[in-house]
Amino acid sequence: MDIKSPFTTPASGRSIPVTPAPVGPTLIDIDHVDFFYGASQALHDINLKIEEKKVTAFIGPSGCGKSTLLRCLNRMNDLIDGTRVANGQIKIRGIDIYDRSVDVIELRKRVGMVFQKSNPFPKSIYENITYGLRLQGRSSKSDLDAVVEKSLRGAALWDEVKDRLHTSGLGLSGGQQQRLCIARAIAVEPEVILMDEPCSALDPIATVKVEELIQELRTKFTIVIVTHNMQQAARCSDKTAFFYMGKLIEFADTRAIFMNPANAQTEAYVSGRFG
């Protein structure tokens, strides 16, 4: 056995019985969801319960549907022509977010997102953070100042940028930019933060910083992270879902997925045999 899993002990690879982590209250309930891009089906009958204040990782090879599912959770897929959730429901706190009565704007305030490619606006750092707040009509200076500091501290960026809050966010390094985007997301105090391969464009050192940040954020937010980097999933997530060809193959505690996968495909993937 030479599976490079952080949970593998040298003595006995997969024979350790994995004790299931305590089950928290469900926040997002994905219930038999089928999803289409035009005529082609991208997701097949997905069933998944995402727990509150946990980090849930979606893994799987490219094109397996993990990003699609993530973008369903705050309806970013609405922006793409011809997409639709054909069957099933996605419920947050029991409310179907695809219901007609749901205001997608309110939804997105509650379900923030961090993108694969860091996308700070070409404004100052301060304006980047306050962008979402100003949209909600918050304009008091002291209020905004406080939020900026809190968010930047929350994103572990404060010490690095506190002296240049009014310079362009584009002047930061790649990793700083991504943390700025995270700070921007947490400034509007969402309940959930979706992260779409947040570290794929970062160098290893910056990646470590973002991962540490995720560990800190888990106490306050429910985090769903899509990653193609299995070590990352293993390092920072509580639960892991493995997708393949638009289907959810296996969903379990991260330890179980990496050490004792129930499914042969999962095992093949996590052991690096394909993907």
Next chain:
Amino acid sequence: METPRPTSQSDFLVNKKRIRVFGLSFDDAIKIFFGGNAVVSIIVLALITYFLFQEGIGFFGQNHRNLLTYRQAGLEYVDFIRTQESGHIALTRYLSDLRLRQYNHYIAEQKMSPAAANEALAKFDEFAAQYGDAVEPIRGMVSDLTEQATAIKTKFLIAEDKKTERQQLLVAGKIDEAAAVKIEAVDFAAELHLLTGILPVYKQTSAEFAKKLDAALAVAPKLSTPELMVRLDRFNQLTHDYLATFPATARSLETWDYTRAVPWYQAISAFLFGREWLTASFWQDWYGIVPLLMGSVMVSLVALVIAVPLGVGAAIYINQIASAQEQRIIKPSIEFISAFPSVVLGFFGIAVLGQSLRWLSQQSWLAWVPGFPFSERLNILTAGCLLALIAVPTIFTLAEDALQNVPKAFKEASFALGATRLQTIIKIVVPASLSGIISAVLLGLGRVIGETMVVLLCAGNRIAIPDFTAGLAVVTQPVHTMTGIIAQEMGEVVRGSIHYRALFVVGIVLFFLSLGINFIAQKIVRKYRISIG
């Protein structure tokens, strides 16, 4: 650390804040506003079509009446004989050309003095005079009949005007005044009797005319060279052909009937295939688009012949050969040329280019060029050269784009096989971008054919079908164009008149012509995109 938000608040997803008016949120309203603006393009295109037709379509009815009057007032009848007369005029012109050739021969080859040359031609002149005078009785007849037919037409038009006047008065409710408008109805049968009654006289005159021509031919003197004799024989032949048409003319006159209906489609075909655009004439107005269309096509062809090699050549040079520095300078420069206002180019044509070209054509070392020397400074060539300057930036920019789109890998693969630069360009790059280049040329054509000011100022504005028997020299003739005629005459016509409507119909033709060119160009481009992808 405090929790971000009270978790019990579970109704947070329900939309309750946004204000709705008629079931529309503010964002929907914005979207509809933008969408409405986007639809403007469609509306404008529809309005253009609608108003061109609204103003233009009445032309065909009016033209139909125009043609009907032509028949009913006997103008058509007179024109049968007039055609016979003008046939003779063409023949006498041939004869004078023959005399000139003989004269030149005497002067140049036989070294005669002008007086002696004229002396030697005395016999020929006698023959020519006899030949020419033969037509006089017919000519007199035509001019008498012309007067009569014009009188009938005028009478008819006055009656029509009165009718309209009465109609208007009636509409205005002035019944008494309407009754007071006297309408003199035209009795065509009676009036035309004067015209048709001349038939027996005509037959006799025509027969005499034929005899005289025959007699004249009999005394035709010999000419001094075999080449000229061949021409004289040709003239004989032409005269006989001409004489052979006489019975047909007589038959047309006999069978002519003013009551015969003018089919409706003739109003359209007379426009589309009419070889004359003749307006404000005392006799009969003709609205035939052919001379204008030919003018536009000729000017555009000349422009493309010049612009395509230059534009495509420059595109290839800039894209494939030039250094980066040359590119940086030349590309904006050519774009800059595209900003030249066309009216300034037209002015340049009048002020400089026309004269320069004429001067150039009169240089003896250029005498071998067909059509050189020419005397009209404003002609197809002048306009074509300037239009080429307008078309070049369009063709260059689009062709350069097409070349740019050729994947670099194609080129690299070719070089890797040891091909030279030229081979790569000719065998790989140009074929791969050919459809793009063709559509660039087509769009250039669309630009040129719709261009107004340059042709208005520089094409010479002579409404006539270019004489293609001149071969390539045809490009030195002045023409009028579709765009030019609209710009020139629209300001002077009465709104609602047949002439006004005819100009709108020319506009319709122009509109659909350019739409067609555009459509084909786009079609080619689309195909090309698919083939690359």
Next chain:
Amino acid sequence: MSPSTRHEFQSPPSAARRWESAALWLFRIATYVILICGAGVFGNIVVKGSKTVFTSTAPFINVAFFTEAPESLYVFEYQGQKREMGDREFRAFKTTHPEAKDIKAESYVYSAGGIFPCIVGTVLLVLGSMMIALTLGVSAAVYLSEYAKQGRAVTLIRLAILNLAGVPSIVFGLFGLGLFVIYLDWNVSLLAGWFTLAFMVLPVVITASEESLKAVPKGFREGSLALGATKWQTIRKNVLPYALPGILTSSILGIARVAGETAPIMFTAAYVVRDKLPWEGLTSVSDFFFQGVMALPYHIYVVSSKIPQNEYTERVQYGTAFVFLVIVALIATCSIVMRNKLRNRYKW
């Protein structure tokens, strides 16, 4: 390394090579012929026009040419001297010199005075039509790039834009005549000219705006939406501001086109001659919009086709062409230079 030694990679002097270099030269010549022709036209007008526009004494610019209205030029001989006078001057001269009352003078219309009303008219036409075109065009572009979903309607709109771009300018003139001048009964007026010109440049503005909007990265939109911004907030705060410089610079090319066209305003907005300036003699605000104006391109057409070419008329002909060409050229240069700069600056 002596020249006589040959190695494997040395190119053999061959006919093919000569052909190749000849062909490459042909392409180069084609390019330079274009440039020379363009420079020739430009140079001719600049050289001859500057004689009218500039003077050899201070203030070095022919102020009268820019500030006066066109008038007729009278050329006559008086006491053995050749005199040239504008219309007003000539009349004044005749009153002060009674003996010259019946003097014979050759007259050339529009050949004296200046072109001030034409400049004013052109500026008004350009401003108004660009305002309309920008409003319509930018909005349409926002719809097409931000809101529209692929479908029949959008295909139709794009088709309409493409085809509108190919409609000859004279046809726009006919359309303006039919719709604005006759049907809406606006007569020959600024308003009719504005709309005619605006519709004509609409495709240019839409295409340019859409290109600029597309150049704004998708991340800006997604980032903003993910923070709970509405679509309109996103566009207004995070898309339009970054696209605007591009939209404006590209639209300047549209301005050059609007200013340069003659055919569309011939029947819709331009007068051959008008004594009053646009702000003179107005009885109400609406009068301003319903008046025709003189315009530079139309004036060039008039002076180059309706009056003969000679030493007296040449001044105003070349002068007008020069001023007009320089204005349009400046606008175009601005656009080209700014666009190239912009392309380099904005890299997200």
